[in-house]
Amino acid sequence: MKLQVMLVDDEQYVRKGLLGLIDWESLGYCVSHEADNGKDALRIITSRPSEVDVVITDIRMPVMDGLKLIEEVKLRNLSSCKFIILSGYNDFSYAQSAIRFGVSDYILKPIEEEDLEETLRQLALQIKQERLQKAISGRLTLKGLFEQLSRGELAAKAVMELDERVRLSKGTVLRYGIVEMNRGLSEESDVTDYLIKDDVSVVADALQTLIDVPSDFVVQLRNHQCAFLISSDALKLYGGSYERFGSALQTLLAKRLTAGVTLYFGTSVKEMKALSESIQTANELLQYKYVKGMKDVLFYETASKTKLSYAEPEVSLFHRIQEAVEEQETEKIKTTIATLFAEIETKSLAKDAIRTIINRYVHRIVGTLQGMQGPIDLLVNLKPMLSWDAQPLSFSQLQHLFISFMIESSRMMEQLRGEQTKGSIHKIKSYIERHYQENINLKSIAAEFYMNPVYVGQLFKKTYGQYFNEFLLSIRIGEAKKLLRQTDLRIYEIAEKVGFNNADYFVAQFEKMEDMPPSEYRKKLLTKQGGHSHENTTIPTK
Incomplete structure (x- = not known):
């Protein structure tokens, strides 16, 4: 040119x-x-x-x-x-x-x-x-290209260049793998600093010991993971069996790294151009980490036969855990969390679903502590608990961390209550939030907590700026609005569900708070919904 x-x-x-x-x-x-x-x-x-x-x-x-x-x-x-x-x-x-x-x-x-x-x-x-x-x-090195591809950066371009620069013999099958080191938490280092400097070298050396894998195809993936690429040509000593090789590699790495090691093998592909598929399926395998019965060496073709679940445990189980935390029942905390984790394991929950469940539990407890003006930054287990998904934890290590966090939070609640003159007022508020559907009143709750009802009423108003009856009514009306929005239950059925024995009294209290009766509130929502539906289906004309 x-x-x-x-x-x-x-x-x-x-x-x-x-x-x-x-x-x-x-x-x-x-x-x-x-x-x-x-x-x-x-x-x-x-x-x-x-x-x-x-x-x-x-x-x-x-x-x-x-x-x-x-x-x-x-x-x-x-x-x-x-x-x-x-x-x-x-x-x-x-x-x-x-x-x-x-x-x-x-x-x-x-x-x-x-x-x-x-x-x-x-x-x-x-x-x-x-x-x-x-x-x-x-022009990137082969290692740079493989690293770029593993991180999902310019994947199509990296695959094309690798395909141009790496010649495969006829019949060769490729498979992408991930090594995950489950060391748990280190008290001496930052919670995100889990990949020891020489881990990549250890993985590369182990692969060289077992088969001939160029170091260009061994890279750091995340802070506790490495990625590697192997071909069927290199598995002659293992009769071409990826399973036998995977077992040997896991055993050797666990010994050399002095840590729990899990291997994830993506689906096998017959050409470099299809490598993205093997990478994608290996990453999908990470969702199976906490599924019961999964081994230390996972292959996509086998593991994917188990259907992952994203269902959440019963709400009552969380209430039991929260109650145990607030009541400083250490043994009860351990047993209820053990029940939770047993349910998680048997339901074959995906790792993302587990993260959602755990994080919701943690944030509810943190919210309670903040409501008590607790110094949550002093919680030793809070930081690793909030970032547990980025940490190399086994299922048992995650359960242990969760229990430790809940027990530590429970002790902080106990300390806060001891320091404050508010006695059990926070526990009373939580009790109301859990039992609002029942026939409760100030006198019955005071008796439940062995306290004077007049004192409870005064303390409640001083602490939360609301009288007891106002608070209870606001919860019941709030739940009633939710049922009006989300169900087709009749008005009297909703009244019963939120704790009103008399439907007429419920309607009167609802109208007092919302400036309209329940039926009009529901009708207003349906009218608004109908209006939006009409707008969305209207075809503009010139």
Whole structure:
């Protein structure tokens, strides 16, 4: 491909003279553009930078001179084109400015053909060398490509380049794998710093010990995971069996890393172009980490036969855990959490579903502590609990961390209650929130907590800024509104569900709080919904 030149001079005969003076084609050039001032030249470079490799320009021109043109292109980084100045002025200040802007050459008029041709030859070699260097530096190593592909960055481009650069023998099958180190929490290091510096080297050495896997195809994936790529050609010692090889690799890594190790193998593919499928399925396997019966070596073809669940445990189970935490019942905390984790395991919950459940439990407890003005930043287990999904924890390690967090939170609640004169008022509030559907009143709750009902009422108002009856009514009406929105239950059925024995009294209290009866509240929602539905299905006309 020829280098493209733009001639810039306000005198047309000079431009035409240059066209005839130089044998552009033999030097590897072609004149693609002409301009009679710097402003027009700048417009061409700005709009079509790839069409200009070399600019040969005069200095003194109307509208915009040559030096200003060069300055604008350089300062605004518009193009990497090279500049040659042709000038009839032997002025040192011009030459000095040209040097400052990195001009390739400064040639005085009248132009000597040999001088300009030699300058063009040298410039062509320089441009070629620079482009070659840029291509080399921009070409990622195999390791860089594999790492880029593993992280999901420019996946299609990385696969294409790997396919071009890696030649596979006929019948070769590829499989992408992930090594996960389950070391648990380290008290001495930051909670996200789990990948020991030499882990990648240990994995690479282990693969080299067992089979011949180039180190280019072993990379760090996440802070406790490595990724690798193996081909069926390398498994001759294992009879071509990925299962036998996986078992040997897991045993060796567990020994060398002194940690629990889980291997995840994506589906096998027959060409490099399909590698993204193996990577995707290996990452999907991570969702099976806590499914009961899964081994330390997982293969997508086998594991995916188990259907993952995203169902949540019964709400009552959470209430039991929260109650045990608030009542400082350590053994009850342990047993109810054991029940929760047993349910998680037997239901084959996906890791994402477990994260949602655990995080919801944690945030509810944290919310309770914050409501008690507790210094939650002093909770040692809070930080690892909030980021547990990014930590290399086994199922038992996760359960242990969850129990530790709940017991620590329970002790903080106990300490807060001991420091405050509010006694059991927070427990009473939680009791109301859990039992609002029942026939409860201030007297019955005070008796439940062995407290004076008058004192409870005063303390409740002082603590929460609401009288007991107002708080209970707001919860019941709030739940009633939810049932009106989400169900087609009759008004009297809703009244019973939220703790009202008398439907007429419920309607009166609802209207008092919401300025409309329950039936009108529901009708208003249905009207609004109908209006939106109509809007969405209306076809605009011209």
